[in-house]
Amino acid sequence: xxxxxxxxxxxxxxxxxxxxxxxxxxxxxxxxxxxxxxxxxxxxxxxxxxxxxxxxxxxxxxxxxxxxxxxxxxxxxxxxxxxxxxxxxxxxxxxxxxxxxxxxxxxxxxxxxxxxxxxxxxxxxxxxxxxxxxxxxxxxxxxxxxxxxxxxxxxxxxxxxxxxxxxxxxxxxxxxxxxxxxxxxxxxxxxxxxxxxxxxxxxxxxxxxxxxxxxxxxxxxxxxxxxxxxxxxxxxxxxxxxxxxxxxxxxxxxxxxxxxxxxxxxxxxxxxxxxxxxxxxxxxxxxxxxxxxxxxxxxxxxxxxxxxxxxxxxxxxxxxxxx
Numbered sequence: 001x002x003x004x005x006x007x008x009x010x011x012x013x014x015x016x017x018x019x020x021x022x023x024x025x026x027x028x029x030x031x032x033x034x035x036x037x038x039x040x041x042x043x044x045x046x047x048x049x050x051x052x053x054x055x056x057x058x059x060x061x062x063x064x065x066x067x068x069x070x071x072x073x074x075x076x077x078x079x080x081x082x083x084x085x086x087x088x089x090x091x092x093x094x095x096x097x098x099x100x101x102x103x104x105x106x107x108x109x110x111x112x113x114x115x116x117x118x119x120x121x122x123x124x125x126x127x128x129x130x131x132x133x134x135x136x137x138x139x140x141x142x143x144x145x146x147x148x149x150x151x152x153x154x155x156x157x158x159x160x161x162x163x164x165x166x167x168x169x170x171x172x173x174x175x176x177x178x179x180x181x182x183x184x185x186x187x188x189x190x191x192x193x194x195x196x197x198x199x200x201x202x203x204x205x206x207x208x209x210x211x212x213x214x215x216x217x218x219x220x221x222x223x224x225x226x227x228x229x230x231x232x233x234x235x236x237x238x239x240x241x242x243x244x245x246x247x248x249x250x251x252x253x254x255x256x257x258x259x260x261x262x263x264x265x266x267x268x269x270x271x272x273x274x275x276x277x278x279x280x281x282x283x284x285x286x287x288x289x290x291x292x293x294x295x296x297x298x299x300x301x302x303x304x305x306x307x308x309x310x311x312x313x314x315x316x317x318x319x320x321x322x323x
Contacts, residue, residue, distance in 0.1 A: 007273045010266050014280035018061065021287040025057040028295055051186045058193070059184040060287045063245045064255060066196050068282020069203060071256025072263070072275050073238040077213050077231055078143065081264075084256045085242040088142060088235065089149035093123025094246050096153045099160040099173045112176070113188065113247045120243030123149050128232070142235075178302030179250035181290050192248045199241035200279075203234060207272050210234050252289075253304045254311025255282050261314075285310065 026049070067085075074083040085091050097119015098112050105111035130145035164170040203210065209230045246252065260278035267274045289306035 007267050010277055011273065014277060014284060017284050018280060021284060022057055025060060025287055025291055026053055028291055029053060055186045055189045056181050056184045059181055059189060060290045061283045062193060062196050063249055064283035064286030065279040066200060066241045066245050067252065067255040068259030069200060069279040070238040070242045072260035072278045073203060073210060073234055075260055076210055076270065077235060081261050086150060088127045088146035088239065089123035089153055090120045090239050090242050091246060091251055092150045092153035094120035094243055095177055095251060096157045098176050099157055102169055102172050103160055103164055117243055117247035120247065123153055124239045175302065176250040179252040179304040180302050181249055182300055184248060188248060192244050195244040196241055199237045202237045206234055207275060211270055251304060252307055254307045255285050258311050258314050259285060
């Protein structure tokens with residue numbers, strides 16, 4: 001089969017899966033919406049649909065797409081199929097920021113979201129500052145700086161957890177770390193959505209340069225790419241994208257690993273359709289995980305339970321795969 005036709009079939013299949021998942025997501029939950037909306041006699045159903053169910057579904061689609069795209073960028077830049085946002089400390093920084101918001105800021109979801117976002121950005125700023133100060137200029141320097149910042153943020157998180165009230169604040173911190181779309185609403189979505197779309201637009205505009213970052217650094221320069229500047233810019237965009245998502249949803253594991261690598265396994269290349277397919281697979285994974293999180297039991301479970309159930313076997317497969 002022609003390669004382009006095969007890739008188009010994968011993209012079409014991903015769109016169809018997402019469409020089916022979107023319909024299920026909009027009408028799955030404790031409040032029965034299908035009959036109420038069709039009857040048109042229940043204003044509460046319309047309110048639930050517009051204020052809660054629709055924003056939550058949109059966040060699952062946008063968040064999954066963003067995490068899949070960001071994961072693709074990290075894997076291309078670091079030449080590593082296991083690369084993820086953790087590699088430069090954004091996830092751990094956002095976790096520490098969220099814990100700080102839960103403990104010390106006023107009650108409410110917005111302060112925690114803002115603190116998480118600022119925590120992720122602070123971690124990235126520290127990583128990039130350490131990279132600039134270090135004598136090396138390769139990917140290894142960024143990775144080592146990210147490990148240092150990750151360790152620092154994890155230490156701060158442990159200190160904050162030790163000072164938290166075990167019955168109330170500690171439980172909130174742990175639940176945030178496990179990730180959930182339960183807090184997404186019509187009032188909290190717009191800022192995250194605008195920032196995500198801005199970062200995605202930047203990444204797609206730089207798609208040629210992103211693909212060229214997968215080759216040797218000297219070869220990239222010969223092809224006319226300002227390697228250091230482009231690497232810095234695309235990492236910044238991918239990190240802002242990740243920080244914006246997890247500041248609202250909490251930590252969601254493995255999507256940034258599974259989605260882009262699965263797309264690459266299917267298409268067998270690093271082309272732009274692979275980047276787009278990785279985002280679509282991320283949307284489908286997060287949408288599916290959220291559906292399971294709110295339908296498997298009477299109460300709502302953290303999303304990362306289901307993304308981890310998918311991700312751990314895949315990670316073991318990557319570890320055991322010879323090539």
